[in-house]
Amino acid sequence: MIYSKYEVMKRCISGMNFPDYRYEQLIKMIFAQHIPDFHSMYMLPERLRSNLAETFGTSVCGLVPVTHRASGQADKVLFQLKDGNCVETVNLHYKKGWESFCVSSQCGCGFGCKFCATGAIGHKRNMTADEITDQILYFYLAGHQINSVSFMGMGEPFANPNLFDALKILTNPSLFGLSQRRITISTIGMIPGIKRLTRDFPQVNLAFSLHSPFEKQRSELMPINQTYPLHKVMDALDAHVANTKRRLFLAYIMLGGINDSAEHAKALAHLILSRGALSYLYHVDLIPYNATDKTARKFTASNHEAIKNFSDILHSNRISVAIRMQFGSDIGAGCGQLYADERD
Structure with missing residues (x-):
């Protein structure tokens, strides 16, 4: 142990x-x-x-900051771990003083999503619970407010068994003392992790990286869909929503000419409405793609008109939808909106 x-x-x-x-x-x-x-x-x-x-070691925090870049609302820190691997953490700050943190859970990622720069790096190793929480501790010791934390940095959180130990540390009243509702876990659809979160941390926010409502296309973009097909993931999400009675976020990166058509929007609307009585708890976040030169296949962001049309179709079907801000990353796929509007 x-x-x-x-x-x-x-x-x-x-x-x-x-x-x-x-x-x-x-x-x-x-x-x-x-x-x-x-x-x-x-x-x-x-x-x-x-x-x-x-x-x-002398410092309470075990991570070493290597580079720090600030741009607009986002401050990005590249940390070096003791074995030389590096991970990135993003601090988002808002006009009213609210601070959100996007943390990494793995060094690299082995799932190979075609549009993700982290997937191009490949999986190096899981981060320990201390390494995960030290990303937050670094900012905390510097006097920052820890208002919300999102696991949307490098890696797939549910592929790292240390995630749940990290959640225990973050929610421990004697340590960070974060409410579960101030934490968001983003997953590409690992059903065992979704089920465990439902059981052990039901008040933690869950975000599902969807990116296509079509099984075949999603498998092409995200190979994980071959292991955990969309329809089975949706069943797990339905069980999560039914158990927690909490809003569930569907993250949808807008890829120009790939997944931003009216046909996609209508199919997504149908996918959500088919949840029946639970459909009102599904919320869609449309996130403009942050282009990178690190992937083998090149993608571009959808234009404003395509995003608006997509949003309008969802709205016309009475589906909760928002166009989120984009916070890119040179290493990972980048942190989208960090659900900082989730309050106790």
């Missing part, structure tokens, strides 16, 4: 015969006082501080 670093901290303190309140002090210094390194935690005995620094 792999313990989170917070559990290891507790065990270190116990193993050195310090009283339990020392762990409480340590957690308070991290999450209330935002102290970023162990040597600066002067309320702790020097022997304990030295042991923690020796065990974890």
